[in-house]
Amino acid sequence: MAIFQFFFWMLFSGTCLAQGLSHPFIPHDGKLIIIGQQQDAIDGYIENVGMVPGGFMGYTSIQNMDGLDKPSNYDAGINNARYFDEAYPQMAIQLGLYMVGAVDDTLAGRYDANISKLAQWMKKVGCPIYFRIGYEFDLPENAYDPIKYKKVYRYIVDHLRAEGVSNVAYVWHSASRIESKGNYMDWYPGDDYVDWFAASIFDPMQIAVAKDFFSIARKHNKSLMIAESAPAGLYSTNAKKEWFKHYFDFIRKDDVKVISYINCNWNSYPLFQSMHWGDSRIENDPEIKKMWKNEMKNGYMQYGIDLIRRLKYEY
Numbered sequence: 001m002a003i004f005q006f007f008f009w010m011l012f013s014g015t016c017l018a019q020g021l022s023h024p025f026i027p028h029d030g031k032l033i034i035i036g037q038q039q040d041a042i043d044g045y046i047e048n049v050g051m052v053p054g055g056f057m058g059y060t061s062i063q064n065m066d067g068l069d070k071p072s073n074y075d076a077g078i079n080n081a082r083y084f085d086e087a088y089p090q091m092a093i094q095l096g097l098y099m100v101g102a103v104d105d106t107l108a109g110r111y112d113a114n115i116s117k118l119a120q121w122m123k124k125v126g127c128p129i130y131f132r133i134g135y136e137f138d139l140p141e142n143a144y145d146p147i148k149y150k151k152v153y154r155y156i157v158d159h160l161r162a163e164g165v166s167n168v169a170y171v172w173h174s175a176s177r178i179e180s181k182g183n184y185m186d187w188y189p190g191d192d193y194v195d196w197f198a199a200s201i202f203d204p205m206q207i208a209v210a211k212d213f214f215s216i217a218r219k220h221n222k223s224l225m226i227a228e229s230a231p232a233g234l235y236s237t238n239a240k241k242e243w244f245k246h247y248f249d250f251i252r253k254d255d256v257k258v259i260s261y262i263n264c265n266w267n268s269y270p271l272f273q274s275m276h277w278g279d280s281r282i283e284n285d286p287e288i289k290k291m292w293k294n295e296m297k298n299g300y301m302q303y304g305i306d307l308i309r310r311l312k313y314e315y
Contacts, residue, residue: 024195025128025169026223030299034094034260038077041264048283055092056084062099065114075270092128096135103152119163135173137187138180146186153189173198173227176206198227225258230280
């Protein structure tokens with residue numbers, strides 16, 4: 001581990017590292033901005049917006065543990081956590097674990113070796129990791145049985161804790177769809193297993209659902225994260241500006257602490273072409289870029305010295 005990365009981790013690890021407990025990583029001073037989710041999308045943001053974010057988004061699967069130490073691409077762009085961990089070692093990582101169709105096998109112990117591999121990788125990178133287990137648990141297409149989902153979430157957390165992983169905050173991530181409104185807690189793994197409540201925001205209508213979901217988070221004393229977001233299906237500048245207005249208003253009023261934005265041209269990836277989600281790259285529209293950069297001046301944590309000097313974590 002580089003000396004600077006070691007300093008970064010020791011500054012924020014505190015007693016949790018020694019005790020081997022989960023770490024919620026709650027920024028007290030401002031908000032942490034995370035950019036995703038493909039290598040070219042994140043690189044494009046850094047180069048053309050001129051800002052290095054406080055974290056990047058990555059994905060892996062319980063079946064293959066792909067995208068961690070080498071690139072993976074399932075027609076959705078290159079996913080490569082190692083690339084950004086080596087290029088920007090002070091970044092936080094927001095990592096999604098894909099588990100669709102694999103819950104029964106996981107509970108049967110067939111992927112225990114992969115969980116151990118993940119644990120060793122997490123300890124090796126050392127930086128703060130926001131870990132979304134079975135992300136968008138309530139998305140109908142994912143077909144997660146609530147009882148089995150709760151079991152498998154706890155199963156994975158218990159294994160990582162037993163392996164001595166201490167630099168991870170566990171994220172319970174809702175798709176923020178109207179279909180699951182009022183039924184979220186059917187999937188809830190429990191306060192001892194969840195550090196963050198997180199929501200997806202693609203359609204403005206999801207904000208109302210996310211507000212309802214986050215009201216439950218407050219009752220459980222959990223912090224709030226937007227885990228995936230982009231102005232999906234909007235092509236005009238005016239439509240995007242309106243989306244961002246509601247988006248930033250929501251973040252400010254509801255005190256969302258971590259914001260994950262997907263900065264990509266959706267139509268360029270085969271997996272998303274049929275969705276017609278358009279282009280959510282900040283740098284692709286001068287007016288949107290200006291609006292974004294102005295907002296980023298209002299207490300959004302960026303990379304490196306800014307992050308180290310101003311970000312404080314709650315244990």
